[in-house]
Amino acid sequence: MPGDTALTDFEIRIASAAEQPVLFRMLELYQHDLSDVWDQDIDEHGEYGYSLDPYWSDSAQRPYVILVESKYAGLALVNGAVKVPGGRYWLEQFFIIKKYRRRGLGRAAATRLFESLPGQWQVGQMPLNLPAQAFWRTTINGYTNGNYRESEIKSGSWRGVLQEFGSPSTDA
Ligand SMILES: CC(C)(COP(=O)(O)OP(=O)(O)OC[C@H]1O[C@@H](n2cnc3c(N)ncnc32)[C@H](O)[C@@H]1OP(=O)(O)O)[C@@H](O)C(=O)NCCC(=O)NCCS
Numbered sequence: 001m002p003g004d005t006a007l008t009d010f011e012i013r014i015a016s017a018a019e020q021p022v023l024f025r026m027l028e029l030y031q032h033d034l035s036d037v038w039d040q041d042i043d044e045h046g047e048y049g050y051s052l053d054p055y056w057s058d059s060a061q062r063p064y065v066i067l068v069e070s071k072y073a074g075l076a077l078v079n080g081a082v083k084v085p086g087g088r089y090w091l092e093q094f095f096i097i098k099k100y101r102r103r104g105l106g107r108a109a110a111t112r113l114f115e116s117l118p119g120q121w122q123v124g125q126m127p128l129n130l131p132a133q134a135f136w137r138t139t140i141n142g143y144t145n146g147n148y149r150e151s152e153i154k155s156g157s158w159r160g161v162l163q164e165f166g167s168p169s170t171d172a
Helices: 017-033 105-116 130-144
Strands: 011-014 062-068 071-079 089-096 119-125 149-153 160-167
Touching (some): 011 105, 017 062, 017 071, 062 105, 071 105, 105 130, 119 130
Antiparallel strands (some): 011 062, 071 089
């Protein structure tokens, strides 16, 4: 293990246009990491591929990088593609590079992200991604003090475990 101290000193910020290739490559790592639960194959270029252009052409789609000591440590993609009525923000992807895992970074970065965008959130996990389900239950339960709803969506174009919760406005 590279370290066992909690990672509380980190940054999560909107990625610049120049960082699009960084996000693309982290998404390649992410997709390979999940290739036992996400049925995809690499293409003739040796890539899974990921369409990131909308994150720079549509202001409702937000690409984030997560950094520890100025080193890339993960990513988050947020858009409005909620899966059930009543939501505003959908967490499309979320990834922490292996070196930085199990030190509280995912939880702390997700919490900071939710706090930065007040409104109704929906977060989902693929049915076979059991570690992610455990992570999100812990993280969202802690963030909301247990005030969230979980359901399983079994039909339609997106299927999986879904959590719905609110992020309160911090305005006085
Ligand atoms: C899921 C993921 C984001 C977790 O990031 P992380 O920084 O390691 O998470 P944290 O250290 O903040 O974990 C907080 C808590 O979540 C739970 N948790 C985290 N990873 C877990 C795992 N693999 N299995 C079971 N529980 C887990 C634990 O309760 C953990 O607390 P603990 O370490 O004190 O036991 C990371 O493993 C990852 O990027 N996985 C691959 C991509 C993925 O599945 N993304 C989510 C898609 S929905």
